[in-house]
Amino acid sequence: MRSFARWWLLVVVVLFSAHHMQAQKLFTRILPQESGISFRHKLQELGVSKDSLGRINSMVPGCGVAIGDFTGDGRPDVVLSSFSGLGFYRNEGNWKFTDITSKIGYPKDSLEFSMGLNLVDIDADGDLDLFVARWQNRCRFLINDGKGRFTDKAAEYGLDFHDETVNSVFFDYDGDSKLDCYLVVYSNYYSLVTNNIRTDSAVGAESARKQREGSTIPKFDAQRETLTPEQMRKLNDFNPSELRHSGHKDKLYKNLGDGQFRDVTYESWINDDGMGLSATVADINLDGLPDIYVANDFNSSDLIYLNNGDGTFAESMNRMTRRASVFSMGSDIADLNGDGLPDIVTTDMLPDNHFRRILNAGSNGDMSIHNPTYDSNQVSRNMVQLNRGYNQFSDIGYMTGMAATDWSWACLINDFDLDGLADVFIGNGYTSDLSNQDYIYNLNMRQQGIIPKMGFLTEPNCMFRQTGNLNFTSVGSEWGVADTSTTFGTAYGDLDGDGDLDLVVANMDTVAFVYRNNAVEQQRGAFLCLTFKGSNGNVGGLGAKVRVVAGGASFYRENYPIRGYQSRMDDKMSIGLGAATIIDSVIV
16 A cells, blocks of 8 residues: 655644524625636637537537646636637735736647646646646647746657547556656547548448447547548548547556656556546545546446556446446546545436426437447436445435536535535536437538527536535525536635635636635634645645544545546645534544
8 A cells, every 4th residue: 555654734724613604605706807817718719610519519618727826926826728728817815816828928829729727746846837638639738937937848748649638637646756647538539520521432331331320430540649641531521410429548648757758558458448528536446546537428438447556457337336427527536425435426417307308308328339348337417426335336316416417517526615514516508408309300400500599508507515414405506606607617726715615617608707615704614724745756745645533523535636527626625624623633
């Protein structure tokens, strides 16, 4: 088992207060004219029209959020992503932010089609660098010079991967105190469709027949990242609605410690094709090694890669769970019920009312026939996987009331009201209501302008408060976060330094939402804040585990900031302690 002794506790802040509720809502939205954060992701940027979106039937929007102190002044700053580039906002304090995008020293047009964001001190120089996953473009690794100016060194590090990369996770998978990199990759579907190409007779009539019947497109050489010119010449025009998705292997890169990363995807047994949308790292089986949960879109099941401790992983999803979401999007791993075991939440797209369920009815059940191994049991709804120990999980999504939140993306587990119990935030919406059966029936009329007239699928975001024993109540409106929008990425962090967790919510075609958490002001509970400092290769102490006992309750956390969807949480860990007045123990 790996030791965490090399990680030091840098900051501990404890506040004990009376457990007292106020009439004011838990969250207050800080408007753009007050905060200065006016970032907006418009679908029409770069010529991406709603009509073209309907033709390709799939688009993974880039709406990521990263919270972290990249300016080095002690206050967490904010970065947001979009297809037209990034927005950098320096935290000035007192809920004022300054747009410094033009001052970072890197051209905005070189960051088009940006997706997930990850702040990490990769060169161990004391400041946060920024890894930017990009859609059908090379990833960027913006290295911070310590003054808030960035230089792209992705190629130098060997991490300038080019495909439909959704996000990145940095973690030490092999225990050498150096941060390795896992890239979540969707597919090469978009490049095929946007080039309006098809498999012709050179591939064979059988392959064409399988495409029409719903199978995946023929797989190319797994060693190739993109199609060769020869393969491209074998492709010609066809109706994009006949094309089906083809997943892509995610990528794992080992940090060699000399400023270079080496692709170890195949030798580490990361070899499942999937349409990845998120990945969350945690010690799922509590053997002291970091494991990976991958949330995959349809045609591919979710994956649990258990770390074997020898540089390889064992895919164990079907052995550990009974079912998974079909259209898995966001994911998070944390202890929901205080038993010290990591539980898993994933989001899907089951509507929360009868009308929309009928309107969007389709292939909503077992999707096993779409999986090449024919051994998955996927159901289109959110999953709440309760860890029962012994490497076994049971889905309790319906029991918790969180199974149906419509077209959902971000999901974040944390104690937002400081009562000592884990709550769950879920962000909702999409660019168009493409599952609407009226739309599907009239798909051939898209040239007459139906799709552009559909409008965005805007839904209220959800917050579920736990009242104990895994009983959850929907409190989005009560807590002030149920604004209707098309939300994708969301991150939490202590933006005002008071100890509770504020929210930054990234939306499509609407300005980002910034929410101030009022839990401390309302004296809702005690809390403990921790910040970590690790070894030279892992200065942020990523992977550190914390076990706290206070007031007769136990609390378990892992220090991995990439959670939910395309987003990175703040470095500071905030643990709500409820009515506790004494902390009995803290083990790191």
